[in-house]
Amino acid sequence: MSNQVWMVTFRIFRKKGNLKPYFEDFQMEVKPGEYLLEAVERIWAFKDRSLTFAHACHHSTCGACGMRVNGKEKLTCITLIKDVVDDDGTVKVEPLRNFPVVSDLVVDMGNLFLNLESVGHHPVISVVEEPYQDGIAAGKGSEADYIRLSDCIECGMCISACPVATTTSTYLGPAALAGAMQASLNPDNGVLKLVDCADGVWRCHSAYECSEVCPSYVEPGRKIMQLRRKVMAERIKSIFRSNN
Amino acid sequence: MSTDTNKPAPSHWWKWFDPRKSDVGNWAFILNRITAIGLTVYLFVHLVVLYQLSQGPEAYNSFLELAKHPFIVLGELLVVVAAIYHGLNGIRVGLTTFSDTSSVQKAIFYVIALVAIVGSLIFAVRMFTA
Amino acid sequence: MKKPHVIIIGAGFTGAATAHDLALRGLDVTVVERGALVSGTSGRTHGLLHCGGRYCVKDQESAIECIEENLILRKIVPQVIEPNGGLFVALDESDVEYSKGWLEGCEACEIPYKPLTPQQTLEIEPYINPDLKIAYEVPDGTFDPLRIAMAFAATAKSNGAKFKLYTEVTELVIDNSGRVTGLKVWDRVTDERSELYADMVVNATGAWAGMIAEMAGANVPVIPTPGVMVAYDERFVNRAINRLCKPSDGDIVLPQRRMVVVGTTSFEVDDMDYIPVIEDQVELMLDRGSALIPGIRDVKERGVYMATRPLIGSGLTGRSAARTFKCFDHKESDGIDGFVTITGGKATTLRRMAEKTSDIVCQKLDIEMECKTAETPLISYRQYHAL
Numbered sequence: 001m002s003n004q005v006w007m008v009t010f011r012i013f014r015k016k017g018n019l020k021p022y023f024e025d026f027q028m029e030v031k032p033g034e035y036l037l038e039a040v041e042r043i044w045a046f047k048d049r050s051l052t053f054a055h056a057c058h059h060s061t062c063g064a065c066g067m068r069v070n071g072k073e074k075l076t077c078i079t080l081i082k083d084v085v086d087d088d089g090t091v092k093v094e095p096l097r098n099f100p101v102v103s104d105l106v107v108d109m110g111n112l113f114l115n116l117e118s119v120g121h122h123p124v125i126s127v128v129e130e131p132y133q134d135g136i137a138a139g140k141g142s143e144a145d146y147i148r149l150s151d152c153i154e155c156g157m158c159i160s161a162c163p164v165a166t167t168t169s170t171y172l173g174p175a176a177l178a179g180a181m182q183a184s185l186n187p188d189n190g191v192l193k194l195v196d197c198a199d200g201v202w203r204c205h206s207a208y209e210c211s212e213v214c215p216s217y218v219e220p221g222r223k224i225m226q227l228r229r230k231v232m233a234e235r236i237k238s239i240f241r242s243n244n
Numbered sequence: 245m246s247t248d249t250n251k252p253a254p255s256h257w258w259k260w261f262d263p264r265k266s267d268v269g270n271w272a273f274i275l276n277r278i279t280a281i282g283l284t285v286y287l288f289v290h291l292v293v294l295y296q297l298s299q300g301p302e303a304y305n306s307f308l309e310l311a312k313h314p315f316i317v318l319g320e321l322l323v324v325v326a327a328i329y330h331g332l333n334g335i336r337v338g339l340t341t342f343s344d345t346s347s348v349q350k351a352i353f354y355v356i357a358l359v360a361i362v363g364s365l366i367f368a369v370r371m372f373t374a
Numbered sequence: 375m376k377k378p379h380v381i382i383i384g385a386g387f388t389g390a391a392t393a394h395d396l397a398l399r400g401l402d403v404t405v406v407e408r409g410a411l412v413s414g415t416s417g418r419t420h421g422l423l424h425c426g427g428r429y430c431v432k433d434q435e436s437a438i439e440c441i442e443e444n445l446i447l448r449k450i451v452p453q454v455i456e457p458n459g460g461l462f463v464a465l466d467e468s469d470v471e472y473s474k475g476w477l478e479g480c481e482a483c484e485i486p487y488k489p490l491t492p493q494q495t496l497e498i499e500p501y502i503n504p505d506l507k508i509a510y511e512v513p514d515g516t517f518d519p520l521r522i523a524m525a526f527a528a529t530a531k532s533n534g535a536k537f538k539l540y541t542e543v544t545e546l547v548i549d550n551s552g553r554v555t556g557l558k559v560w561d562r563v564t565d566e567r568s569e570l571y572a573d574m575v576v577n578a579t580g581a582w583a584g585m586i587a588e589m590a591g592a593n594v595p596v597i598p599t600p601g602v603m604v605a606y607d608e609r610f611v612n613r614a615i616n617r618l619c620k621p622s623d624g625d626i627v628l629p630q631r632r633m634v635v636v637g638t639t640s641f642e643v644d645d646m647d648y649i650p651v652i653e654d655q656v657e658l659m660l661d662r663g664s665a666l667i668p669g670i671r672d673v674k675e676r677g678v679y680m681a682t683r684p685l686i687g688s689g690l691t692g693r694s695a696a697r698t699f700k701c702f703d704h705k706e707s708d709g710i711d712g713f714v715t716i717t718g719g720k721a722t723t724l725r726r727m728a729e730k731t732s733d734i735v736c737q738k739l740d741i742e743m744e745c746k747t748a749e750t751p752l753i754s755y756r757q758y759h760a761l
Contacts, residue, residue: 017564034651035677045648052540052562054410056417058679059605061631062520064410064417071265078677103540103563106410110759117756123453123521132609132632146458146612149518149631163270166259205276206337208269208349217632221269222346229342 006030006087010043012051013094014104021101023092024048032082037065040076040093040105053105060215063153066160067105068094073157073213096160098169109156115172116154119191121179125150129185132217151218152179158210158220164203171203174210174220181223184230192227192234201228272353276333279326286323314372321371325364332356377402378739381557381572383543383586386416388716389578390526391728391747397533398750399736399743404570405527405535406559408542412523415580416721418681420603420637421630422614423447423455423515424722427462427487428621430479431472436698436720437483443723444513447522450725451752454521456629460514460614461490461499463666464507469618473508476618480512487512501610501669514614516628519721524755526724531761532753546575546589546713554590554704554712574735576714581646581684583717592708594715595687598646601638602655605677610634610667617666623655624662633676636663640683649680686718699727701734714738 008030015021026043037055044051056062058077065076069084070092085091099107127146158174159165165173172180172195180200183191195201204224211221260274296303310316336356340346378401382389385407393403407413423444426437448457464470480487488511495502495509502509527537540562547556547569556571577586577594587594609632617625623639636659643649656678664670686700699719704710716731729745736743 017566035679038651042648049542050562050565052409054413056410056412056520058418058681059603059630059633059635059677061421061518061633062412062417064413064520077679106540106563113756113759117754117760123518123755124456127612146456148456148458148612148629149454151631153631161266163260163266163273167257205273206269206340206346206349207266207273208340208346209266211346212267212269219347221340221349222344225341225346226344 004032006032006081008039008081008085008087009090010039011090011092012040012043012104013092014051015101016050016103025090030081032080032087034081035077036069036074036079036081036084036091036093037076039081040067051105052103054107061149061153063155063216066096066155066157068092068096068160073161075155075157075215078215096156098159098162098165099156107156109154112154112156112159112173112175115176116152116179119172119176119180119194120183120186120189121150121152121176122182123150124148125182130182150182151216152182153216155215157213157215158218161209161213163207163209164205168199168203170199172200174204174224175218177201177204177227178218178220178223181227181230184227192231195227196231196235201231204228268350268353272333272336275329276337279330282322282326283330286326317371321364321368324367324371325360328363328367329356329360332360378573378741379404379571380574380576380735380739381406381570382576382578383407383557384414384578384580384582385411385523385527385537385539386414386578386580387412387419387523387526387721387724388416388580388719388727388731389576390523390530391724392576392578392716392731393530393535393537394526394533394752395725395728395732395745395747396735397530397535398746399732399741401736401739401741403530403535404572405530405537406541406543406557406570407537407539408562410539411527411537412520414582415682415684416523417519418603418679419519419721420626420628420635420681421516421519422460422626422628422722423457423517424720425460425512425514426483426485427460427476427480427510427512427514428616428626430483430485431475431620433698434479434483437479437485439698439723439726440720441483441485441513443726444515446725446748447517447722448515450747450750451522451525453752453755454518454525456516456612458515458612458614458629460512460616461495461502462487462510462512462616462618463495463502464509464618465503465505465665466507470507472619473510477510480510485512499611499613499615501667502615503666503668508618510618511613514616516614516630517721521755522721522724524758525752528755528758528761529750529752531758543586543589546586547571548590548710552710554710572712574712574714574739576716576731576735578716578731580717581682583684583715587702587704587715590704590708590710590713592702592704592710592713592715594702594717596717597685597687598643598682599640599685600643600646600649600680600682601640602652602659603635603637603679603681604656604659604663604675605630605633605635606663606670606673607633607676608669608673610669615666617662624659627663627666627670634663634667634670636660636670638681643682646682649682651678651680684717684719699723699730701727701731703734703738705738711738
């Protein structure tokens with residue numbers, strides 16, 4: 001099984017400078033059980049050194065290698081070849097949507113990082129505040145003392161998949177709103193006010209494509225709704241507060 | 245050339261129309277928007293029709309004749325289907341917004357889609373055989 | 375007086391940390407990187423913030439560097455670190471035998487440790503192999519491989535440094551006196567070629583250091599030494615888990631987000647632009663990883679990748695080559711001025727590698743500025759995109 005070799009055509013999106021983009025085909029020998037990013041890397045290493053693509057950790061913690069594979073958002077370092085294409089097939093590889101394309105498969109995700117910063121999302125957080133086993137932290141003892149990297153790897157796939165993000169560039173977006181949900185655990189930081197706006201929690205139209213594509217257990221759509229409920233509760237409470 | 249511009253990508257107001265490669269949730273959203281547009285257009289048409297009523301019995305009777313035309317019946321069926329779907333998806337949106345059920349939103353969609361299809365068929369049969 | 379311009383080739387850990395150090399000392403810095411940030415070896419680091427325990431028997435110089443840098447990084451860049459400590463776990467009698475020398479090593483390198491009975495170990499980490507003999511708690515940690523470099527890069531940018539990504543060096547520009555004065559680059563974003571000039575060029579390309587040094591006719595004895603890493607889809611532990619044995623294959627299992635990552639192996643190659651995954655090594659990681667955490671056998675593999683360490687050649691190979699770093703001043707070693715190479719080392723010592731390199735660069739440029747990176751907290755890694 002692991003010695004099987006397939007022949008697959010990779011149809012890669014190419015764009016250099018201000019020239020018109022186009023698709024370029026590369027015939028590659030691949031193993032069905034290997035990860036898509038390996039094939040993209042081999043295209044760069046052995047076929048075309050001008051190919052640009054972002055990658056770093058190769059194990060779904062850095063969030064750099066998100067791409068659209070046959071139109072669907074995938075984190076290519078953990079996407080198996082056999083899950084997206086068959087022997088003698090063609091697989092289309094494009095950059096993520098809703099971000100400016102820098103070159104080939106590279107997009108500029110600066111906006112995402114800055115939005116997460118503005119809502120105050122914590123990149124490291126206690127396992128009590130962001131549990132990783134549905135409410136139960138592994139191990140006994142002082143769970144409160146364990147700090148872990150937050151689930152969100154800032155890969156941008158949720159924004160690429162969001163139909164609303166396609167139509168407006170000012171929407172905070174699923175990643176930042178899910179991040180705001182985490183930040184709102186601290187009740188004093190004003191994040192609820194920040195997201196209670198037309199481009200915040202109210203812009204979501206429940207497509208839930210974000211949760212479908214998130215590779216890192218964030219479930220942004222769910223978090224947006226949790227945040228919405230919090231915002232509504234806060235609004236109701238503030239009516240009674242100001243009446244005192 | 246700097247690779248870091250951190251500007252948002254240009255937006256395209258028409259791109260939400262494209263449901264290819266997306267999952268059922270996006271289909272739900274697209275149908276919701278299309279039915280919303282349809283129902284809004286219908287609202288204006290309905291107001292025009294009601295205006296006809298105020299023009300006296302001849303205007304109303306001639307409208308009733310027109311209304312029996314199969315094209316108009318089809319149009320009315322589309323309005324009914326749109327209203328059924330939009331209302332049901334509205335329940336899905338309300339459910340997932342007010343309760344923590346977004347993890348089963350696809351299942352909810354399949355249920356409402358089934359109810360919408362059954363409801364539409366019932367109305368179609370009744371409207372075209374009346 | 376115009377600030378001296380330094381070009382650093384490579385935006386891995388060493389390049390990013392050196393950019394920060396030099397920018398903090400007031401120099402004008404440009405980093406040139408052919409791919410994305412940390413897209414070479416650095417991005418694929420296991421992510422272990424070493425306490426030094428792994429090296430305290432045979433390589434005490436590395437061990438001491440590790441524990442010192444561990445404490446500094448916890449202070450200056452906590453935003454990317456899981457500071458939950460680590461365990462050295464003895465699974466059989468030969469491990470227990472090894473522990474004697476290990477404890478002496480820890481004492482010698484001043485690495486704090488706390489012995490735990492099997493019961494105590496399982497209480498804090500219930501998924502460890504229940505047949506363990508003894509364990510020791512140490513101040514290991516784990517870190518995010520991209521964001522640690524981004525934090526250094528962001529702080530460097532805040533002090534004026536520039537990062538040119540997707541820009542490949544094709545040639546070094548050398549003047550008549552044999553001095554490196556700049557480089558020719560290929561901007562892979564626009565497919566355009568141009569030249570950049572500098573008062574000093576720092577070769578921070580890690581495993582590729584030999585290749586870049588050759589462009590100047592210099593010799594840097596780097597042995598590219600890849601190893602495999604395998605990620606599994608369950609976060610079994612919160613601490614770094616080390617096998618208490620002499621450094622060998624698959625003796626470290628780390629938590630990373632909601633996974634555990636088992637590593638690694640060690641073998642030599644000539645061409646390091648692409649290393650194919652070797653199936654036997656993946657199998658070995660499964661065996662070695664599940665010896666420490668039996669539950670690994672029952673969960674899905676999430677990812678597999680190869681990473682190429684830069685080991686400094688000195689006649690020794692692989693596991694016995696020292697894991698320290700070396701900075702080559704090519705004026706001394708090859709008669710080529712304006713050119714410095716830093717290679718070897720490990721992720722945990724990135725700041726120190728940058729300090730030594732920056733000291734040499736400043737000395738060569740007649741600049742008297744002390745290194746302040748040990749006391750300077752880094753700014754938020756996200757600011758990389760704001761500057």
